[in-house]
Amino acid sequence: MVITDLLGVAKMAAITLDGRGRIRHWDDTAAELFGVGPPRALGRPPAELLRLPREHRGAFEPEAFGHVWCGACTLPRVDDGERAEVGWWVYPIGGTPGEHGISVLALAADLRRLRRDGIGITIGDLLLAPPGRPAGAGAAARRPAGARLLRVEPALTAPRADLPGQGADPFAGRLAGLLPALDPAAAEKIASRVLGLGCPAVSLGLTIRLPIVPHTAENPAAPRAGGAVPPPRSARPRAAPRDVPASWEPLTYLGEAGEQIGSSLDHLQAARTLAEVLVPRLADFAAVELLERVVADSAPPAAEIDETTPMRRVAVAHTDDPGRWDEAVPEGEALLLPPRTPCVQAMRTGRPVHVRRVGPAQAARFAAAFGDRDLSPLFIGRALLIVPLIARGRVLGTFELLRKPDRPGFGDLDLAMVDELARRAALCIDNGRLYRREVQVAEELQRSMLPGDPPDVAGARVRYRYRPAEQAAQVGGDWFDAIPLPGCRLGLVVGDVMGHGLTSAAIMGQLRTAVRTLATEDMRPDRLLRQLDGLARRLGEDYLATCLYAVYDPVERRCTFANAGHVPPVLVSADGASRVLPVPPGVPIGVGGEPFQTMEIVVEDGAQLVLCTDGLLERRDRDIEQGLAELRGRLAGASADLDGTCDDLLDTLAAGTPADDIAIVAVGFDGIPKDEVVTWELEPEPASVPWIRAQVAARLAGWSLHDLTDTAQLLVSELVTNALVHGAGSLGVRLIKGRTLLCEVHDDGADLPQLRHAEATDESGRGLQLVSHLAARWGTHRTDTGKIVWVEQRLPC
Template sequence: GRRAILAPLRGRRRVIGAALFLRGPERVAFEADDLLVAAQLATHSALGIDKAVLYGREAYIADELQRTMLPENLPRCTGVRLASRYLPAAETARVGGDWYDAIPLPGSRVALVVGDVMGHSMTSAAIMGQLRTTAQTLAGLDLPPQEVLHHLDEQAQRLGTDRMATCLYAVYDPVSHRITVANAGHPPPVLLHLGGHAEVLRVPAGAPIGVGGVDFEAVELDAPAGATLLLYTDGLVESRLRDVWTGIEQLRERLAATAQLTGPDHPPPLEALCDEVLDMLGPGDRDDDIALLAARFDGIAPSDVAYWFLDPEDAAPGRARRLARRALARWGMEDLTDAVELLVSEVVTNAVRYASRPVTLRLLRTDVLRCEVGDDVPQLPRLRQARATDEGGRGLYLVNRLARRWGATRLSTGKVVWFELNRG
């Protein structure tokens, strides 16, 4: 005795369900006008459901895409400790294009990068991935920070998108205790000194990436041992409830207050400091996703660095062995003398064979012993298995067998070959 209308819910590509309209036997039977109403209800409901499903799927893909392109683990770099956080935006804003990175550079330096592609979509996440990959490639070429931003700007122009991005690129040198910073429209970093004083670094703002035809300026600043540099995206300091400069001042005050808890001689633990910074967010401050990168500068003391220039001549390997032996004796590391002399001799021999300018030799004493040999030849050495009849070709094989780690990096002026040995 019941009457029913079964209306298919047609999405844009397929039928996603059905709507069932029922009337009991005491009601009037359905008429033609009821069919029209049911059809309209089914059509609008189907489109709404379909859009919600597609939006949820796109948001999920964008979120996974962004998380996949962020570094899983930060590298262990000499003279600096790193910590990071990524916090997605509230459900209403979904994923954005924030990223951070830490990239080891030749000479025990490290590049610190944080950026933000404008917008919240899968497109923003995809552009973020392209810019991050480009920044890693440019860092591998050891370009100055302002040149990295210039090439990122050119890359954004080639992408042909109207999405702009902000980026801050800094290079920290633990030997000189200096940091070089260039900025492309990004919020300025905050430096927390060992004594508890927090300052907003005076870095030229620059234009965002994607504007095109602009120059970027780099500044070189002191990076004293024990200080902490905080790089972040604007989601941390800007929301509907506060402007960006109010948020930056609140961040500076939060860092200073946290440092007071551990006293003037002990910086706050790095991971705990990141958590304290995120705790400053209120319930209305999650309009945008947040990327946070903190770097604690330990540096390398001058007494732990030995540096020489060697003329590219046959006597260079012997001189390198003698200099390394004296440095190890001064550091009380005589147990490494045999291994270091052998490996230094092999690497320096390869360098002076083709170099036309003086070769550099540097030893660094940290938790490991690191040796770096630089020359003006851009071709990187290649590890190969020497044949029994070959007179040479075994140098890198020895380095690979005896060293804890080794590598070679191309520079704009040549290359650096390095290896590390565990301290006894």
């Protein structure tokens, strides 16, 4: 049954978003429902403020979704983490009505409250109103005993113009009461838009106790002796088709119940649905209790069950008056069940425990499992059935069923149906738990493979941003990195593995590790991509990825690029002009057969470079070329605040729940001041050693680094001496004051020095041991003409 026009009937929260998807209006009902007030909510995207499921975030994006969405989800409150069951009606408004610029209107309601208290309306002779709510004199007398809402689901429906108060004008008035003050034209536009898309409504599943009325052809509504009358037509059970035998009813029920239980990938929602479908068809009271580790989906279910196993009650359903058992057996309560209770027995044996009628002594023992609360009235005289939930050979929990004394006990057919539902529900709960676990593992895997904080290097500033795709289980293969290289240079890489899922994430991790390893060999960008391409083709056919690799030299103020089918970067000059760099396109990594090319440009101090993946540029309404044009436009005149630049790009170019991963690397080119770099060319003769020692001391004195002089002189002496003994051709020294004091010695020799252990009788081999002991770091790398040996010393604080 669908109840139309929920506005004015149920308590609803109203939230409005501006054209950027940020919250503009957040009322008191929203603050009560989500546990966060307007000061913290305003100006933030809903997906950032609330832990919305990823599959629903797109509905709150003004540009990404574009049509009305209604549905339900369970999410934690911001203040205390308590899970709230929320119904949503989200409308794309579009345009800029009034001065408020409302692009999205989201209405929300507490479904758990609606299910518990009713919604204060009358269906025929049935009043659905919370206890104590003023509904007119005699309302309580008209309320049928046993009336209870089981299911409340968000829905959309057209306004009922045939009923008083259901036209467009009253609706617009009630809607305007939820929104901030708007001019009449804006309010009318929003109301018209909502009416055109569908009014907020709920689909109800309810139970009522029907009187027994004899049917006569002459007068089917004739009252019986005693005043009983037929139930209102809207509350009568739907008759089965004439050609369906009555014996099929249990199969129909099992099919429909199983479909409802399996309709969600949320394991807790599956447990709640199980309780709802059991009542009242099979029981008058149902409670589902799961192992705590199943609820948290943090580990597989326990192999052994005893009284020390923590559990949690996740669902309760009953046919008693609303709120009758809320305090006695609340949902969400943590439990430690005493030994030898029927619940522990059912879980340990794997077989149901059936008590045909619970006597007073048994009721007292059962109630003792719940502490000091007197739950004997819940058990006395009722039929009790406790069924374990077992999936894949592991116990997940139990559910308990009770029937009132005036109802027959559980028969063989009932036991068979309960057993079948238990198997289906256990599998759905375990599948939901495994799905959640898979999502968590995939996200943790991807997160562990992405870099941490950007490196602090001389002459450049680096900032990252990463936003995963909207599909929770579809982790992607986007990666990015900034790699400190010898000579104060910086390696920059951004790439995108083709496809999604764990395989892509694993490939991404391997390629990122390979790039870092190859980068330390100080290869030219084109040669690095060639090596990476060969590695990918040796690993397998699925290793396909686009990649852009760049090296920035803050001393020479040059940036070298090589590309493997990736989107080009955008360079912003110091005066704010932006342009898309015409880097060679190249073919993706793993294709092979084509060479990679290198492009080198001069970059001025104060320039910025932005690299990204195609998830930032490509959307449903925009191709990559259009995205690049918009990116260049957004970067024109960008400030030196790289964090602000990255955030602005995500806010303006990316959907809040993108269809593809988004990675952004922003680099500010500051360069190393020329007076902090000095170079000497030496004659390859022994007299050069004392001369360079004196030159280094003089330069360090000019930099006020007197404390480093003795160690620096010793280190440069060892490196120059080794170059004279083992090197050949030209000889040079470069000293750079950056984040550290860097000393480089280059020569034309091909052999790289190796650190080795010198015995007591050896006449050589101790020089590099001394270097390794005195330097903070040291290393070697080849050049086009020879090699460089370098050492670093930490600068004094």
